Amino acid sequence: MKIVVAPKEQMTHLHFLQDGFEEIAQKVKYFYPNEHPIIMADERVAHLYYKSIQGPFLDLGINPIWILHPSGEGSKSIQGYQRLLELLDRQDIHRRRPIIALGGGVTGDLVGFVAATMLRGMPLIQVPTTLLSMIDSSIGGKVAINTPLGKNRAGAFYPPEHVFFALEFLQTLEAADLHSGFGELLKHAILDGEEHFAWLRRNVLNCCSEKTVLEREDLLTLLQEEMIKKSLAVKQRIVEEDPFEKGRRALLNLGHTVGHAIEGVLGMGKGWSHGGCVALGLLAELSWSVEHLGLCSSEIDRIEQTMIRLGMNTQVPNISRAELLAFMNSDKKRTVNHLRFVGMADFGEAKVVELPIQKGSELLNHLERWIIRAP
Numbered sequence: 001m002k003i004v005v006a007p008k009e010q011m012t013h014l015h016f017l018q019d020g021f022e023e024i025a026q027k028v029k030y031f032y033p034n035e036h037p038i039i040m041a042d043e044r045v046a047h048l049y050y051k052s053i054q055g056p057f058l059d060l061g062i063n064p065i066w067i068l069h070p071s072g073e074g075s076k077s078i079q080g081y082q083r084l085l086e087l088l089d090r091q092d093i094h095r096r097r098p099i100i101a102l103g104g105g106v107t108g109d110l111v112g113f114v115a116a117t118m119l120r121g122m123p124l125i126q127v128p129t130t131l132l133s134m135i136d137s138s139i140g141g142k143v144a145i146n147t148p149l150g151k152n153r154a155g156a157f158y159p160p161e162h163v164f165f166a167l168e169f170l171q172t173l174e175a176a177d178l179h180s181g182f183g184e185l186l187k188h189a190i191l192d193g194e195e196h197f198a199w200l201r202r203n204v205l206n207c208c209s210e211k212t213v214l215e216r217e218d219l220l221t222l223l224q225e226e227m228i229k230k231s232l233a234v235k236q237r238i239v240e241e242d243p244f245e246k247g248r249r250a251l252l253n254l255g256h257t258v259g260h261a262i263e264g265v266l267g268m269g270k271g272w273s274h275g276g277c278v279a280l281g282l283l284a285e286l287s288w289s290v291e292h293l294g295l296c297s298s299e300i301d302r303i304e305q306t307m308i309r310l311g312m313n314t315q316v317p318n319i320s321r322a323e324l325l326a327f328m329n330s331d332k333k334r335t336v337n338h339l340r341f342v343g344m345a346d347f348g349e350a351k352v353v354e355l356p357i358q359k360g361s362e363l364l365n366h367l368e369r370w371i372i373r374a375p
């Protein structure tokens with residue numbers, strides 16, 4: 001599978017691995033002969049998978065260097081970026097030595113930004129290890145770090161040369177990280193249209209039908225390759241049409257205007273996952289769409305019920321509207337006078353909505369239903 005990400009000659013090659021982790025080493029040797037890659041990995045992932053990944057490289061006479069960063073959103077910071085740059089700078093690096101980003105979306109974004117900027121660009125291979133990174137962040141070429149003012153404010157468009165998908169990684173994910181991935185997976189299905197959403201919902205309802213709420217092991221049973229490929233295809237299609245987010249790609253931000261504000265107020269990385277916040281943002285933005293774009297209100301119930309069955313959180317703690325508004329006002333998608341978010345008249349029919357900044361509160365009214373207010 002290939003996707004075109006402009007400039008035209010820059011392709012990302014997607015590989016679904018069938019023979020386990022050995023294939024990572026084989027493919028790197030094939031695509032980058034005589035190179036010893038630098039594996040920049042999440043500490044937790046390295047702890048779990050170092051032996052299974054390093055062993056096959058050594059067997060092929062390749063000796064990758066490992067550079068680790070602490071797990072969690074905190075690493076996606078200016079300081080985390082500087083530390084990685086300095087560690088990388090001490091290696092014998094050159095413009096064709098590949099960098100492998102091994103980890104979830106945090107690793108992909110952070111290491112991707114390092115690869116984009118070191119020597120004005122070193123070859124990047126993404127090896128996503130979370131559900132969210134498999135269906136979303138590893139493709140599309142957006143890499144970034146957070147600044148004190150908000151998420152992903154310093155970044156670049158820097159597509160990886162290759163992405164290796166190994167679904168085995170999912171087996172060690174915690175439930176919260178699976179839930180986070182399902183947030184973006186729901187988003188893709190809704191953007192794609194009724195057929196995709198209904199298919200996903202049917203799968204969720206039919207899985208372990210004797211249970212009301214799916215547990216971690218059930219989610220792993222539910223997550224077949226087809227579900228991941230279908231979700232990935234939605235992102236791929238939209239990114240191919242608009243690699244630099246001049247138009248349609250902005251639709252992938254569904255749920256993110258309110259979602260990023262929730263993530264910002266609750267504290268990035270403090271137990272609130274990115275995808276979990278996006279799913280809550282999605283409920284609010286679509287609830288606005290019910291009032292203003294004629295989306296059928298039963299769609300909100302269908303999404304919320306699916307989230308509950310997946311074990312996802314549908315309740316936001318008592319957070320201040322003023323703080324949410326401040327985060328929304330620093331959103332990088334906004335224009336001088338308008339907030340921008342994605343609204344929908346129906347599943348599959350999304351459009352970018354511009355709301356005068358002074359009306360931000362109107363959007364937040366639609367989140368109230370899910371906020372637990374102190375009596």
Ligand SMILES: NC(=O)c1ccc[n+]([C@@H]2O[C@H](COP(=O)([O-])OP(=O)(O)OC[C@H]3O[C@@H](n4cnc5c(N)ncnc54)[C@H](O)[C@@H]3O)[C@@H](O)[C@H]2O)c1
Nearest residue numbers: 044071104105106107129130132133137142169172173274
């Ligand atoms: N660039 C993009 O287009 C894009 C799109 C969506 C999200 N993102 C970014 O992605 C980030 C969220 O990604 P994420 O949810 O993957 O977070 P993450 O990278 O922090 O991973 C979540 C947790 O899972 C652990 N982990 C990773 N792989 C594991 C495995 N196989 N087994 C056990 N534990 C594992 C990590 O150590 C971490 O604690 C956010 O920063 C978000 O902004 C970027």
Ligand SMILES: [Zn+2]
Nearest residue numbers: 184256274278
């Ligand atoms: Zn996202």
